[in-house]
Amino acid sequence: MKLQNKVCIITGAAQGIGLATALKFAREGATVIVCDIKPQAVEEAAAQCRALGAQAEGHVLDVTSREQVDAVVAAVKARHGRIDVLVNNAGITKDARLQKMTLEQFDAVIDVNLRGVFHCAQAVADTMVAQGGGVILNASSVVGIYGNFGQTNYAATKFGVIGFTKTWSRELGPKGVRVNAVAPGFIETPILSTIPDKVIAQMQEHVPLRRLGKPEEIANVYAFLASDEASYVNGAVLEVSGGMTV
Numbered sequence: 001m002k003l004q005n006k007v008c009i010i011t012g013a014a015q016g017i018g019l020a021t022a023l024k025f026a027r028e029g030a031t032v033i034v035c036d037i038k039p040q041a042v043e044e045a046a047a048q049c050r051a052l053g054a055q056a057e058g059h060v061l062d063v064t065s066r067e068q069v070d071a072v073v074a075a076v077k078a079r080h081g082r083i084d085v086l087v088n089n090a091g092i093t094k095d096a097r098l099q100k101m102t103l104e105q106f107d108a109v110i111d112v113n114l115r116g117v118f119h120c121a122q123a124v125a126d127t128m129v130a131q132g133g134g135v136i137l138n139a140s141s142v143v144g145i146y147g148n149f150g151q152t153n154y155a156a157t158k159f160g161v162i163g164f165t166k167t168w169s170r171e172l173g174p175k176g177v178r179v180n181a182v183a184p185g186f187i188e189t190p191i192l193s194t195i196p197d198k199v200i201a202q203m204q205e206h207v208p209l210r211r212l213g214k215p216e217e218i219a220n221v222y223a224f225l226a227s228d229e230a231s232y233v234n235g236a237v238l239e240v241s242g243g244m245t246v
């Protein structure tokens, strides 16, 4: 098992890619710390991990709240003594064209997708450095490499997350902490629910594999990057998109 006894915090883990990642990590032997803003779903996700034989616990966590992030990190450290992996997966969209986007839409996406990632990484960094190693994985997107119509705020955050990844891999690499980003293409999760079927069909046409991705196909990549098999992967942005940008 790739992640035997590794203590892994996953944000936004109540559904979609985060839930698939929690379940994959559970199958790989991790102690899974399931975090999300949805109280019931977070407990259900932790229970699903335990049903797979893993140690798992749910925490209600809004990544925009530094106090909540610090409290969860302190609780995990007190209980398990270490933090091996952080998957900064929580993310939202609030789409509008540049001329239509409200400041509320802009700020909400920056708060979760950028400030939230900063909060969580900063909260675990000292622990990882003190224990001599750790892994931070950040959710970017193909939109964070190429931009996208109607996603000024989201694209800025996903480009920003790549900036975090490159910077932290330089700062923390010498201390044994690897930092990488995953840039998924279009993956079948509730985040796509606002996109019309016609547009989804057009997206698929641009993917050489002619289909959307499955959450498990991103979870598998997170598991690889979190594991010792990726011991020389640092500062990378791994695109997982079925080749849509080729």
Ligand code: NAD
Binding pocket: 011, 012, 013, 014, 015, 016, 017, 018, 035, 036, 037, 038, 061, 062, 063, 064, 088, 089, 090, 091, 092, 112, 116, 139, 140, 141, 142, 183, 184, 185, 186, 187, 188, 189, 190, 191, 192
């Ligand atoms: P999703 O909407 O299905 O799940 C996101 C989860 O994050 C939800 O459970 C939600 O409750 C949680 N969340 C939202 N705000 C939060 C907050 N403030 N604090 C903690 N949790 C919060 O999304 P998904 O499709 O599974 O996407 C997961 C990540 O992958 C996101 O960062 C997203 O931007 C990225 N991504 C997704 C796709 C895709 O096509 N699905 C593509 C590229 C990147």
